Amino acid sequence: MKKRPTILDVADKAGVSKSTVSLVLQNSPSVRQSTREDVNRAISDLGYVYNRSAAGLRGASSGLIGLIINDLRNPFFTEFAASAQMEFARKGYSTVIANTDEDPGNQAQVIGTMIEHGVSAFVISPAYGGGDNAFDRIEHAGIPTMQVLRQVDNRTGLFPFATHNYAAGGEMATHHLIDLGCRKIAFVGGLKDRPITNERMSGYRTVMTALGYSATTFHGRPSRAFGREMALTIASEHPEIEAAICFSDLVALGMLSGFAEAGVKVGEDFRLVGFDDIEESSLVYPRLSSIRCDTELFGQSAAQAMLTWIVDDIRPPDVKHHDVNLIERQSSVGPDHE
Structure with a gap:
């Protein structure tokens, strides 16, 4: 840098x-x-940026970290942000947190303002779209920056990227459902052709193709509303589908609601696996099987990697994938599972 x-x-x-x-x-x-x-x-x-806080906070000595999140309404990203913020606080650093609401324009504005106020570093879960202009500005300002959970700038030599091993998670979920006897398995949720959608879907496609089974996908916003809508659609129009892997737990929770409305017993008539393992997954009924990404640990690790960079000048690896694991619950293995 x-x-x-x-x-x-x-x-x-x-x-x-x-x-x-x-x-x-x-x-x-x-x-x-x-x-x-x-x-x-x-x-x-x-590419000079005026630091409005220069009188009191200057450059890397400010102890102020910019934490920019694409969607703080999503519990997955909220848990990550809270974990990272607490780790920075434990090491004596304050955090400015911003929600860009999936808007690249908001993201660019927030980045510019934080640069002007002298942040020491950025940790960004970026919004898609808008080109690389915001990251170009960060490059000009010379501020250490990590991309997390999503990658929008390919210059990982400048902006290292840390995420979860989503492909492995998709493979685990697919093998799990196949081991339960399912063959007609769908992947539900995620906007089409988004990198994060392709990553989470890749393991599913790999396993289904290798075993000679057809892959069926239903793309859409990763929300409860879309999940409910798809459960009703599958129940009425695609009765041959036996199971689904969801882009996120929010989609899966919506599907639980939709199937209940349609009179389909999840865990018996239909088997379901989510992605992320947010807290609510273990509290609903039937409890939701999910790919656990251990977001709390990931947030701590991302903060530690950034602090090592700005304090000891040891930058993170260009790309790092954190392990995931499958948590089996009632939505896939049945109501008798404890």
Whole structure:
């Protein structure tokens, strides 16, 4: 990660004093228009970002971490954010948390504001879309940044990526259902062609193809509403489908509701496996089988990796996949399972 440009770099490039650059940044009317244009041109060329908190918090000494999450309404991401924040706090670092609500425009605005206020580092679960402009700005600012759970920038040499081994999870879930005697298994949820959807679906497709079984997919927003809708659709239009692996537990929880409405007994008439193992999975009835990603441990690990980077200058590996495991409960193995 290259050194972020300073106000002295701007002054040198524009051929003016540091105090003149400061006056331009403060929009002082005392600076001639031509000089103002020279300074602004230098700022743009260098990618310099004005740090509004420079008087009190400067660069990597600020002890402030930017934690940017694509969807804090989703319990999976909320648990990750809480775990990472607590780990940073235990090491004496404060965290600024922002929810981008899956909006790349919001993401770019939040990143810009946090850079201006002098964060030491970023941990970002990014929104899809919007190109790489926000990450380009981070590169210019020279701020250590990790992508987690989702990857939108392929420059992992600059922005290391940490996630779960979703492909292995999909394989586990598929083998589990096949071992229970299911052959017509669907994958439900996830927006089509999104990288995260393809990752979570890849293990399922690999196993089904290897064993000569047909893969059936139903794509859509990973929500309870979509899960309920698909359960009703499967019950009425696809009675041949025996089981499903869901993109997320939210989809699976919606399917539990839909099947109950349709009079289908999950765990007996239909077998179901979710993804993430959020807390609610073990509290509903029938209890939901799920691929556990141990989000709490993942959040701690991501925070520790970032602290090692900014404190000891030891950067994380370009890509790291954390292990997952299958938690068997009543929705797949039946109501007698404890």
